[in-house]
Amino acid sequence: MPSVPLSPEILVRARRLALENAITHGGLPRAGPIVARLLGTDPALRHDAPAVQAAVEATIREIAALSSESRDSALAALGGAETSTPRPVPSEEGTFPDLIGAVPGKVVLRMAPFPSGSLHIGNARMLFVNEYYRRKYDGRLLLVFDDTVGSEEKRVDLEAFDLILGDLELAGIHPDAVYYKSDRIDKFYPWARRVIERGGAYVCVCPAETLRENREAGRACAERLQTVEQTLEMWERMLSGGFAQGEAVLRLRTDIADPDPAFRDRVLFRINEQAHPRVGHKYRVWPLLEFSWAVDDVELGVTHVLRGKDLVVEDRMQQFVWKLLEIQGPPFLHWGLLRVREAKISKSKSYREVKSGLYDGWADPRTWSLRSLDRRGISMDACRRFTLSFGMSLSDIEVPAETLYAENRKQIDSTVPRRAFVARPVRVDVADYPAELRTVELPNHPDRAELGVRTVPAGPSFYLARTDLETRLGLEVRLKDLLNIQLPDRLAPDASHLSARFTSRENKRIPRLQWIGADGATPVDILEIDGTHRTGTGERALLDAAPRDIVQFERVGFVRFEADWSTSSRPVRVVFAHG
Structure with missing residues (x-):
C-alpha cells in the first residue's frame, strides 16, 4: 500500500x-x-x-x-x-469476508507447509487466518505436509515434520487431521492417467534450452502432437524407469500462446531419483504441488482454499485440471504479502546456517521462526493479533517490527517487573555519599503498586553505563529515583572506574542515569536479535527470576530468561525481545 x-x-x-x-x-x-x-x-x-x-x-x-x-x-x-x-x-481484527457458500459445521480448510524447517513469522498468516475461519464456521482444519520431492536447492528435512507440529502446538492450533503427500503419491497417478485420456497432457522430452525458446516464442514442441496412446505409453515408461531423471516430464496441455508464459504447458510430474526422508526410493515420479492439490483438495473434501495471492498461477492450474475432468473444486480466497521490514527471512539460508551450526538451532533469533519469537518473549497471541489486524487485504504490506512489538507490549507491559541493567559498566565511587542511603526501596512497576517493591543495595559505589558517562562528563546528573551527583570532566578510554561527588537529593530536571549498586551487581549476557551478545551488569534481584520469566530492563527493553538458565549459573542469560 x-x-x-x-x-x-x-x-x-x-x-x-x-x-x-x-x-x-x-x-x-x-x-x-x-x-x-x-x-x-x-x-x-x-x-x-x-x-x-x-x-x-x-x-x-x-x-x-x-x-x-x-x-x-x-x-x-x-x-x-x-x-x-x-x-x-x-479492533483486534481487520476485515474478513464471509466464505462463499460456507455452511457452519461443514467447512474444511487446509494448511500446507513445505517441511524444510520451522515455521516463521512469514507463515503466520497461513496459520492464524485458517484458524480464524475454522473457529468462525466451527469447521475442520487439516494439516497436509507438502513433502513431495523438490529441487536440489529445496529439500524435505525429516526434522521439519516434528518442528512444524511443535510450532502449531506453540501457536495453540490443533489440526483435526494430519496428512503427508509422500503417503499419497499412488493416489495421484490415476488422476494423471485421466488427464492424459482426456487429451490434457503429454510427455515432453525437450532439452531445457529448446523448451525455454519455445515457451518464450509461444511455439509448441513436437511432443505436443502426441496421441493419447503415445502419451500413455511414454507415461508408463516414466513410471517403470524407461527415462532417467531430467529426460522426461508430463506436461499439462494448456494454451501455448497464453498471455502468461508461466502458464504455458506447465509440468504436472517429473522424475526425481533422490531419496525421500520418509519413503526413501519408493517413488521416482513425483507430482508438482499444484497438481497434487488439484487432487487432494477434492479427495480430502476441502471446501475453501485460503492462501497468498502469489499462488494465483497455481489456482489456474488446479482450475484447469478440474474443468478438464468436469469436477467442481473449492473456491480460492487470497491475501497479499505481509512483510516485517527488519525480518530478512530466507528459510533456505536459515536451513543452511542451522545445519552448519552457525545458528543456535531454529530458535535462533535470526531465523524469525515462531519458536525464536517465543524464546524472545513475544507471545503467539501477539503474533495472532498482529496478523489478523491486517484482515484479508490483497495489498502487499510492509510494516516495521515495532507493529508486532506493540501488540506484545500491550500484553506484558502492565504485568512485567522492571529491573536495572547497564552495558559496558564503569564503577563510580561517590564522595560525601549519605550514609542512610545504603539501600533503597524501588517499585517493581512504576504504575502497578500491587506488584510490590524490592530492596536494592545502593551506594556509595555504583555501576553506570560507559555511554551515559561519556556523553555527560562535567554535568550534574541524577541517579534515577535516588540522588544527584557531579561527574568529573574526564573519563579515560580504558578507565574502569572514576570518582564523583554527591550534590543533593532534590529531584531536579537534569539527565537521569540508570545505575546498579556495586554491592548488589551480577553479570548479564543479552542475546540480541542479530545473534550478537551485549554484556553488562544487572541488579541482584535478577537472581530471583525463573527460566523463561520476562522482565523489562529499564531504558533498554523487554528480555526473556533463557529456558536452560538456572539461578546458580553466571552470567544471567536473557534474550532481547524489543524496546
Whole structure:
C-alpha cells in the first residue's frame, strides 16, 4: 500500500510524545515507544507504519538539537504531557469476508507447509487466518505436509515434520487431521492417467534450452502432437524407469500462446531419483504441488482454499485440471504479502546456517521462526493479533517490527517487573555519599503498586553505563529515583572506574542515569536479535527470576530468561525481545 502524507494532527502528536519521552527520561527519545503509541491508538496508521516511523525519527533529530529548557517550553506549548490520556482499544481484527457458500459445521480448510524447517513469522498468516475461519464456521482444519520431492536447492528435512507440529502446538492450533503427500503419491497417478485420456497432457522430452525458446516464442514442441496412446505409453515408461531423471516430464496441455508464459504447458510430474526422508526410493515420479492439490483438495473434501495471492498461477492450474475432468473444486480466497521490514527471512539460508551450526538451532533469533519469537518473549497471541489486524487485504504490506512489538507490549507491559541493567559498566565511587542511603526501596512497576517493591543495595559505589558517562562528563546528573551527583570532566578510554561527588537529593530536571549498586551487581549476557551478545551488569534481584520469566530492563527493553538458565549459573542469560 503506497504511503500517504500524514495528517498535521498526527505529526503534532508525534512531536508531543517525543518531547514527553525526552523530558521524562532525561535524554534523547526512543522511536520505538513513540511509534507504538501512535499505532496502538490509531489502528488505521498500521497500513502506513513506514511513514509513521520516518516522521518520528525526523522529529527525534529535531528535538536532539534543543536544550532542556526549550524542550520544556515546546511541550508546554502543545498542552503538556499526554500520559494521562487513556488509550482507545483498537479492533483486534481487520476485515474478513464471509466464505462463499460456507455452511457452519461443514467447512474444511487446509494448511500446507513445505517441511524444510520451522515455521516463521512469514507463515503466520497461513496459520492464524485458517484458524480464524475454522473457529468462525466451527469447521475442520487439516494439516497436509507438502513433502513431495523438490529441487536440489529445496529439500524435505525429516526434522521439519516434528518442528512444524511443535510450532502449531506453540501457536495453540490443533489440526483435526494430519496428512503427508509422500503417503499419497499412488493416489495421484490415476488422476494423471485421466488427464492424459482426456487429451490434457503429454510427455515432453525437450532439452531445457529448446523448451525455454519455445515457451518464450509461444511455439509448441513436437511432443505436443502426441496421441493419447503415445502419451500413455511414454507415461508408463516414466513410471517403470524407461527415462532417467531430467529426460522426461508430463506436461499439462494448456494454451501455448497464453498471455502468461508461466502458464504455458506447465509440468504436472517429473522424475526425481533422490531419496525421500520418509519413503526413501519408493517413488521416482513425483507430482508438482499444484497438481497434487488439484487432487487432494477434492479427495480430502476441502471446501475453501485460503492462501497468498502469489499462488494465483497455481489456482489456474488446479482450475484447469478440474474443468478438464468436469469436477467442481473449492473456491480460492487470497491475501497479499505481509512483510516485517527488519525480518530478512530466507528459510533456505536459515536451513543452511542451522545445519552448519552457525545458528543456535531454529530458535535462533535470526531465523524469525515462531519458536525464536517465543524464546524472545513475544507471545503467539501477539503474533495472532498482529496478523489478523491486517484482515484479508490483497495489498502487499510492509510494516516495521515495532507493529508486532506493540501488540506484545500491550500484553506484558502492565504485568512485567522492571529491573536495572547497564552495558559496558564503569564503577563510580561517590564522595560525601549519605550514609542512610545504603539501600533503597524501588517499585517493581512504576504504575502497578500491587506488584510490590524490592530492596536494592545502593551506594556509595555504583555501576553506570560507559555511554551515559561519556556523553555527560562535567554535568550534574541524577541517579534515577535516588540522588544527584557531579561527574568529573574526564573519563579515560580504558578507565574502569572514576570518582564523583554527591550534590543533593532534590529531584531536579537534569539527565537521569540508570545505575546498579556495586554491592548488589551480577553479570548479564543479552542475546540480541542479530545473534550478537551485549554484556553488562544487572541488579541482584535478577537472581530471583525463573527460566523463561520476562522482565523489562529499564531504558533498554523487554528480555526473556533463557529456558536452560538456572539461578546458580553466571552470567544471567536473557534474550532481547524489543524496546
